[in-house]
Amino acid sequence: xxxxxxxxxxxxSTVLVELKNGDSYNGHLITCDAWMNIILKEVIxxxxxxxxxxxxxxxxxxxxxxKYLRIPDxxxxxxxxxxxxxxxxxxxxxxxxxxxxxxxxxxxxRGRGDxxxxxxx
Amino acid sequence: MDKKREGQRGKSAQRGGHSNRGxxxxxxxxxxxxxxxxxxxxxxxxxxxxxxxxxxxxxxILKGYDLLQNLVLDETFEYVRDxxxxxxxxxxxxxxxxxxxxxxxxxxISPYDGQEDIAxxxxx
Numbered sequence: 327x328x329x330x331x332x333x334x335x336x337x338x339s340t341v342l343v344e345l346k347n348g349d350s351y352n353g354h355l356i357t358c359d360a361w362m363n364i365i366l367k368e369v370i371x372x373x374x375x376x377x378x379x380x381x382x383x384x385x386x387x388x389x390x391x392x393k394y395l396r397i398p399d400x401x402x403x404x405x406x407x408x409x410x411x412x413x414x415x416x417x418x419x420x421x422x423x424x425x426x427x428x429x430x431x432x433x434x435x436r437g438r439g440d441x442x443x444x445x446x447x
Numbered sequence: 448m449d450k451k452r453e454g455q456r457g458k459s460a461q462r463g464g465h466s467n468r469g470x471x472x473x474x475x476x477x478x479x480x481x482x483x484x485x486x487x488x489x490x491x492x493x494x495x496x497x498x499x500x501x502x503x504x505x506x507x508i509l510k511g512y513d514l515l516q517n518l519v520l521d522e523t524f525e526y527v528r529d530x531x532x533x534x535x536x537x538x539x540x541x542x543x544x545x546x547x548x549x550x551x552x553x554x555x556i557s558p559y560d561g562q563e564d565i566a567x568x569x570x571x
Contacts, residue, residue, distance in 0.1 A: 345554065347502065357484045365484060369557075370568055374534060379568060383561040386485040391500070391554035 327405060332397060333358050335405045341366075342396040343387060348374030351385060362389030485556065487512045494559035495520075499552045502533055505543065506559055516550030 337355055343364065344350040353366030364387050371380040490509045497518065498504045507520030523546045527539040 347554075359484045363484055370565075372569075376567075379565050381561075381563050381565050382557050385555055385557040388554050 327402075327409065330358075330360065330362065332402065332405055333362065333364075333395065336395075336397045336401045339398055339401055341398075344393045344395075345387070345391050346393045347391070351382075351387065353382075353385070356384075359389075362392055363387065364389070364392075483514070483516070485516075487516075487518075487556075490556075490558060496555075496557050496559050496562070497548065497553055498555040499548070500554055501552075502528065504536070505546075505548075507543075507546070510545075513550075516553055516556075518548045518550070518553070519545070520548060521545050 333355075337358070339355060340352065341355045342350060342352050343366065350372045351366055351369050352372070353369035356365040356367050358364045365384065366387070367384050369382040369385050371382055372378070487509065491511075493509060494506060495509050496504065496506050497520070504526045505520065505523050506526070507523030509518060510521045511519035521544075523543040524540040525543055526536045527541050529535040529537055
């Protein structure tokens with residue numbers, strides 16, 4: 327589970343972003359990019375001390391100022407399930423690839439073939 | 448003469464190498480270069496609030512920008528902070544006028560219109 331892929335999965339959901347300076351922003355995640363620059367809409371700003379609150383229609387946040395993002399558990403669960411499914415499918419593909427490679431190895435590289443034969447015995 | 452020629456050959460060879468490298472770099476650039484996710488054109492001639500690393504915050508009318516998010520702001524005002532407590536903003540504004548601000552120092556951009564102070568929405 328990569329950070330940016332999780333962030334991509336969280337698009338269109340509500341996230342909490344805390345900046346390095348302690349300010350935090352609650353809003354709908356509209357877009358993000360490879361630098362973790364993000365755009366939020368319908369944002370509620372909370373100051374570092376938690377004494378000031380603001381409603382902001384839209385903000386752009388530079389990725390390098392983000393301390394962390396809180397993402398709904400639902401999203402995390404969905405990604406985990408999807409990944410397991412992908413891993414199963416990927417597993418089958420891998421096995422078939424292995425077979426192909428073994429076949430090639432037998433033809434092209436006798437050394438490997440010998441080793442494989444020894445193992446089988 | 449010979450020495451000169453050798454020198455020239457050497458140089459031209461180097462140049463060739465450089466230009467090749469340059470081309471390689473250029474051909475890679477468009478792949479790497481991505482359009483900014485924030486389309487600043489929708490904010491041109493509009494009032495925006497910009498926060499900077501270090502805690503400064505300004506409001507100004509966006510007049511121009513570039514790929515690196517360097518901005519040109521007109522009729523800019525900085526929100527003056529409490530001298531004794533820089534985390535607190537006072538009601539005071541400091542006029543800056545027409546400014547160029549550097550993209551790397553920016554941490555946040557938002558439109559000025561539609562912002563409002565509210566009571567704690569997380570209290571129940």
